[in-house]
Structures are given as C-alpha cells and as structure tokens.
Amino acid sequence: MPAVLQLTGERTDAPMAAPADFTLSAVDGGLLSNVRWWFMQPMANTFNGDSIPFVREPPPSTFTLPVPRYPDAQRTTVVELTECATQVTCRYQAPAAGAVVAMATLADGRVLGARATPALACGVAGVSGLRAAGRSLAAACEPPAPPTLKLECPSSSTRGEKIACELRLSDATLVFSVSEVEVYATSGTSGFSIVLSAPGPIAAGAVYRMEGPAVATTRLSAKGTVAWRGQTLNLVGSTSFVVKERPRELDEYVMTLAPKADGPGRTTKFPSTNRGGSTLGLYRRQPPLFDSLQIATAATGPNRGLSYVVSVPGIPASLINLTFAIFPGDPWYEAHPVQPGPLNDAGVLICTRSKIDDLRLQAERHEGVTLASNSHYGLDQAFLRRVKLGAFIGAHVSNVAGSPDQIRRQMALELMQEWSREDAYLWILQRAFDAKDVPAMLAALGCSIYLKD
Amino acid sequence: MGHIVRTTFRYFSIALAIASIGVGVPKANAQSDKDQHDCKKAIQIVARGKPDKKEEWAWATVLGCGAAGGVAARDAWMQARTEVDTRSLEELYSRLWSFRDSALFNAAHGIFADAVASPQGRVYSAMLLVSLLFDAQDPTYEFFSSTKSLDICRTGSVAGRIVSHGGPLPSDAEERTRRAAQTILHGSTAPAIVVSAAHCVDQGIRMNEWVRAHPYTPPTR
Numbered sequence: 001m002p003a004v005l006q007l008t009g010e011r012t013d014a015p016m017a018a019p020a021d022f023t024l025s026a027v028d029g030g031l032l033s034n035v036r037w038w039f040m041q042p043m044a045n046t047f048n049g050d051s052i053p054f055v056r057e058p059p060p061s062t063f064t065l066p067v068p069r070y071p072d073a074q075r076t077t078v079v080e081l082t083e084c085a086t087q088v089t090c091r092y093q094a095p096a097a098g099a100v101v102a103m104a105t106l107a108d109g110r111v112l113g114a115r116a117t118p119a120l121a122c123g124v125a126g127v128s129g130l131r132a133a134g135r136s137l138a139a140a141c142e143p144p145a146p147p148t149l150k151l152e153c154p155s156s157s158t159r160g161e162k163i164a165c166e167l168r169l170s171d172a173t174l175v176f177s178v179s180e181v182e183v184y185a186t187s188g189t190s191g192f193s194i195v196l197s198a199p200g201p202i203a204a205g206a207v208y209r210m211e212g213p214a215v216a217t218t219r220l221s222a223k224g225t226v227a228w229r230g231q232t233l234n235l236v237g238s239t240s241f242v243v244k245e246r247p248r249e250l251d252e253y254v255m256t257l258a259p260k261a262d263g264p265g266r267t268t269k270f271p272s273t274n275r276g277g278s279t280l281g282l283y284r285r286q287p288p289l290f291d292s293l294q295i296a297t298a299a300t301g302p303n304r305g306l307s308y309v310v311s312v313p314g315i316p317a318s319l320i321n322l323t324f325a326i327f328p329g330d331p332w333y334e335a336h337p338v339q340p341g342p343l344n345d346a347g348v349l350i351c352t353r354s355k356i357d358d359l360r361l362q363a364e365r366h367e368g369v370t371l372a373s374n375s376h377y378g379l380d381q382a383f384l385r386r387v388k389l390g391a392f393i394g395a396h397v398s399n400v401a402g403s404p405d406q407i408r409r410q411m412a413l414e415l416m417q418e419w420s421r422e423d424a425y426l427w428i429l430q431r432a433f434d435a436k437d438v439p440a441m442l443a444a445l446g447c448s449i450y451l452k453d
Numbered sequence: 454m455g456h457i458v459r460t461t462f463r464y465f466s467i468a469l470a471i472a473s474i475g476v477g478v479p480k481a482n483a484q485s486d487k488d489q490h491d492c493k494k495a496i497q498i499v500a501r502g503k504p505d506k507k508e509e510w511a512w513a514t515v516l517g518c519g520a521a522g523g524v525a526a527r528d529a530w531m532q533a534r535t536e537v538d539t540r541s542l543e544e545l546y547s548r549l550w551s552f553r554d555s556a557l558f559n560a561a562h563g564i565f566a567d568a569v570a571s572p573q574g575r576v577y578s579a580m581l582l583v584s585l586l587f588d589a590q591d592p593t594y595e596f597f598s599s600t601k602s603l604d605i606c607r608t609g610s611v612a613g614r615i616v617s618h619g620g621p622l623p624s625d626a627e628e629r630t631r632r633a634a635q636t637i638l639h640g641s642t643a644p645a646i647v648v649s650a651a652h653c654v655d656q657g658i659r660m661n662e663w664v665r666a667h668p669y670t671p672p673t674r
Contacts, residue, residue: 269512272510277517277616278513279614287609291605331506423589426610
C-alpha cells in the first residue's frame with residue numbers, strides 16, 4: 001500500500017542549533033486537518049513503519065485517537081507542540097535528541113501519523129497500519145547505525161612518557177559494559193599478551209581512561225556489550241600505538257675502560273713443557289653490572305605491568321693476566337740463555353731472553369694491553385660494536401609480577417642470559433683468534449720457549 | 454657431555470713451534486721415557502698439595518701426565534677440605550683449574566657437598582667444578598662467596614685458557630654438580646658463602662643450558 005503521509009525536516013539526533021521547519025503533507029497533495037504535533041524522547045523510540053504500541057492520551061486529555069508512541073514505561077518525555085496545532089508546517093527547535101511526531105486527518109477521513117527519524121525527517125505510517133513507502137523516503141528511514149566501541153590512543157609515544165587511551169561508546173546516550181581489555185605489546189624480539197582489568201559497566205556518555213607510562217609498541221583491544229533496540233550487541237574496539245624505545249646512543253654499547261692488568265692470575269707459573277699446555281696470558285671479560293640495574297614498571301595505563309630499563313649498566317674493564325715468567329727477574333725468564341746456542345731436550349734451539357722479551361711484547365699485544373685491534377680486547381670491542389647489546393638492553397621489556405626487587409632481579413637475569421649467549425659466540429671467535437695468532441707469534445720467534453722439550 | 458667444549462688447542466704447541474723452525478721431531482721412545490720420569494717426579498711433588506716456588510715446573514708438568522697426573526691433582530685438591538686460607542686455596546686453584554680430570558672432579562664434588570669441609574674449601578671446590586665443566590667460565594671467589602640467592606652471580610668469561618685432560622669426566626658430571634648445588638640450596642645448614650657458591654653453580658649450569666638452547670646468531674653486516 002503506498003504511503004500517503006510524509007513529514008520532512010531537519011535532523012533531530014542532537015539538540016538543534018536553531019529553529020527549523022518540519023512539514024507534514026499528504027503524498028497525493030490532499031488537504032490535512034486536525035493536525036497535532038509532539039516531540040518525543042528518547043530518539044531510540046523509533047517509528048519507521050513497524051508496528052508499535054499505541055497508547056491513549058491520559059486524562060485530562062479527551063483526545064481519543066491513538067498517538068503512535070511507546071507505552072509509558074518505555075518513554076521518557078512526550079511534549080505536545082501546541083503552538084503548531086492545526087498547522088502543516090511546524091517551526092521548532094529540538095532541545096535534545098528525539099523525534100518530531102505529527103498526526104492529521106486526511107481528506108478521506110483517515111487519521112494517520114508520521115514522525116521524523118533521528119537522522120532525517122521521514123515518515124509515512126499510520127494508525128491504520130499503512131507502511132512506509134516512497135523510494136526517497138525509504139532510505140532516509142533506515143534504522144540508525146548500531147553503536148560502536150571507540151578505543152583511541154595517540155599514535156606514538158616515547159618510552160617512559162605518559163600515554164592516555166580512551167574508551168567510549170559512539171552513542172553517548174547509552175550505558176555500556178566492557179568485559180575485556182587486552183594488550184599485545186612488542187619490544188625488540190619479545191611479545192607480551194596481557195589482560196588488563198576490565199572496567200565493567202560504564203555510564204552513558206562516560207569515558208574510560210587508561211593513562212600511564214608508555215613502555216612498548218602496543219595493540220589494544222576491548223570487548224563489551226550494550227543493550228540497543230531490545231537486543232544485546234557485542235562490542236569490539238581496537239587501536240594501537242608505537243613506542244620509541246631508547247635513545248640512539250645506546251647503539252654504541254662498548255667498554256669505555258681500557259683493560260686492566262691484573263697480575264699473573266691463573267696463568268702458568270713456570271711453563272716448563274708444552275705437554276700440559278702453558279697459559280702465558282688470559283683475557284678475562286667481565287659482564288655488565290647487572291646487579292646495579294635500574295628499572296621502572298608501569299603501574300597504570302595500557303602498558304600496566306610492563307617493566308623496562310631506565311639506566312643501562314656499564315661494562316667493567318676486562319682483566320688481563322700475564323705470567324710473570326716472561327718478565328725479567330723471574331726464574332723461568334732468567335733460565336733462558338743470553339746468547340743463542342743451547343738446545344732443549346727435544347733438540348730445539350731455546351729462545352734467548354731477548355726473544356722472550358719479544359714474546360712478552362707480543363703476548364701483551366695479543367691479550368689487549370696495547371688496545372690493538374688484533375687482540376682479545378680488540379675482538380671483544382669490535383664484537384660489542386656489532387651486536388649492539390645496548391640497544392637490546394634499552395629495548396628489553398619484561399612482564400614480571402612481584403616486588404620491585406624481584407622484578408629487577410628477574411630482568412637482570414634475562415639480560416645476563418643475553419650477555420652469556422653473545423659471550424658464548426664471542427668465545428668461539430676468540431678461540432679461532434688464538435688458533436691463528438699464537439702459532440704465528442711462536443713462528444716469528446724462530447726458537448722454542450721451552451727449556452726442556 | 455657433548456655440550457662441553459673441550460679445547461684441545463694448545464696455546465704454545467711445540468709441534469707447531471718445531472715445524473716453524475724446521476727442526477726435526479725428537480725420537481719418540483726417548484722422549485716417552487723422559488716424560489715418564491718427569492711425570493713420576495711431578496706427581497710426587499703435586500700430590501703433596503703445597504705449591505712451592507722452586508717446584509713450579511712440577512705443577513705445569515703434571516697437567517700433561519694424563520690420568521696419573523689427575524690422581525696427583527686429586528690428592529692435592531684434598532688439601533682444600535680443611536684449608537680456610539683463601540690465598541692458599543687460590544694458589545692451589547690457579548694451578549689446577551684447567552686440568553679436566555675425573556679424579557680431580559670427584560674430589561671437588563666431594564668437598565663441595567661435604568658439610569664438614571671448610572666453607573672456603575667448599576667455595577673453591579664449587580669454582581673448580583664450574584671450571585672443569587665449562588671452558589669459558591671464569592669463576593672468582595669474590596662473586597662465588599658473596600652472591601645473594603636471587604642476585605646475579607657475575608661470572609665472567611676467559612679467553613686464552615688451555616684445558617688439559619686427564620681421565621674423562623663422568624658422563625653425568627654436570628647433573629651431579631647441579632644436584633650437589635641444589636641440595637645445598639634446599640638445605641638450611643650450609644654457611645652463607647657455600648650457599649652463595651651453590652647459587653652460582655646452579656645459575657652457571659642453568660645459564661649454559663639456556664645458551665645451548667638459544668644459540669646466538671650475529672647480525673650480518
């Protein structure tokens with residue numbers, strides 16, 4: 001059945017800035033009489049041609065014709081716009097989101113009602129069950145879009161700076177509930193799935209704010225529900241933000257202190273024979289001072305519970321041990337001839353003291369006393385430049401529960417693990433260096449350092 | 454024990470030195486007799502367990518005497534059971550720390566687990582166990598005796614060390630060492646420095662396991 005009554009006018013899904021005209025007309029151009037107007041709230045009380053309850057006007061009204069509206073329990077306010085009575089055009093300024101409703105008697109005596117939707121005035125339906133029709137109006141009378149969850153954060157931040165994310169509903173008139181807030185944070189090669197405490201019910205128009213220090217690049221998602229048009233809608237919202245980790249200078253995380261001579265240490269005291277192997281020098285690498293690590297933990301906000309390093313510990317000076325045997329005055333040194341000539345038990349020319357002096361210089365170079373690039377120290381330093389452990393430490397994030405001290409210790413352990421992992425690799429390089437450099441040193445002497453065999 | 458890197462490289466390899474100067478290889482039999490004589494003498498000196506400046510040659514020699522040298526090293530290390538002077542212990546340790554031998558390992562393991570052994574000797578035994586198990590680790594008394602139970606034991610690493618071999622370590626050496634450490638950690642009677650050492654041993658073994666499971670791949674340049 002074609003529509004016979006239509007109502008056009010301004011949007012009423014929000015308070016209107018100024019009065020505007022709402023016009024009621026018969027589609028066939030026929031005359032209308034007994035025109036009455038109302039303003040109904042809330043706007044969710046839609047009337048788009050669907051069958052809806054009709055309620056008679058309560059006393060003292062004697063108007064007996066039904067007005068299309070929800071029963072008392074479902075409506076908030078119905079105000080009759082008496083100043084517009086009998087007029088087909090009503091100039092009105094909606095004070096809030098709601099719906100303008102009109103009713104009239106057509107030329108053929110039928111009484112019909114129409115209303116403006118929240119989005120756009122439209123209408124055409126009636127007490128006699130006429131349905132909405134007319135192409136241009138039908139589109140305007142589509143149901144309003146369902147509410148959505150809006151989750152918003154700044155797109156980027158720097159570690160340690162405050163970041164605030166907000167959670168709200170697109171329809172500020174509805175109460176909604178958030179049952180789940182999840183975080184997936186990434187930093188370096190680590191990723192963390194964290195479930196934050198959910199706020200539960202949130203009042204209409206209210207905003208749930210999560211504010212705290214930014215720690216790691218984060219994808220934040222939330223789930224909830226809202227009651228809308230008689231049904232429960234599931235809500236999902238998500239957003240993400242990027243966190244810049246640490247200043248670039250941490251790329252250069254190397255030893256700032258030259259290696260320290262630490263006496264003979266555990267070197268061989270008297271390199272009598274080669275059979276047991278004689279350790280003339282040692283390079284002893286020290287781990288960073290992880291026990292003095294300083295960390296911070298986000299107590300609030302979208303990165304709540306994540307800890308990060310605020311102060312990167314230094315690397316202590318490596319220690320170098322050289323056997324006293326290769327220094328003048330030591331019995332082993334002094335046992336070597338001044339002049340070339342003597343052979344050892346194996347019939348090999350024994351090095352002179354002068355050659356042992358050469359050996360000492362080479363041993364110092366080999367371990368790193370002279371900071372040479374072709375030394376254990378030089379290899380270590382070059383390795384540190386290459387692996388950028390500082391960037392790793394700066395990027396390192398941990399999701400550990402416990403007291404600040406427990407968190408610090410756990411993070412120190414994690415960093416020590418990484419150090420050890422890299423250290424094991426460096427050790428292979430150091431061993432390869434020994435395998436190449438030591439024979440070359442000995443060959444350059446042209447004699448045996450051993451007195452016996 | 455496939456994970457234990459056993460360095461066979463010798464820092465100053467005489468074979469390489471001889472080759473480099475073009476001198477012929479000495480006669481094997483004569484050398485062998487000489488070696489046996491030197492070893493016998495060195496073993497007698499080392500077994501007494503008291504390093505002496507005049508006899509340093511013996512401590513270097515014994516490392517090349519195989520399992521027989523290991524027995525002497527074991528006897529020497531038994532001095533640690535009652536020794537409380539850390540300077541003496543360091544002297545002993547610095548001469549034997551790179552001698553990977555089963556008898557020495559068993560001696561260190563026994564003292565580490567021995568509740569009536571001197572606490573200092575137990576700490577040094579813990580250090581020796583770690584040194585015998587892992588080529589690169591560089592335990593120090595400073596950290597092995599002072600690390601609190603949840604703190605990091607800052608064990609460094611060492612390059613240039615030459616490990617000599619006596620009798621092969623037991624196949625479960627690492628596990629036995631870990632168990633000894635955990636027994637101490639779970640008990641309540643060990644002195645604080647021994648608990649610290651046990652913590653360092655336990656952490657060192659765990660760290661090595663972790664490193665083996667997560668080998669490092671360097672960035673390409």
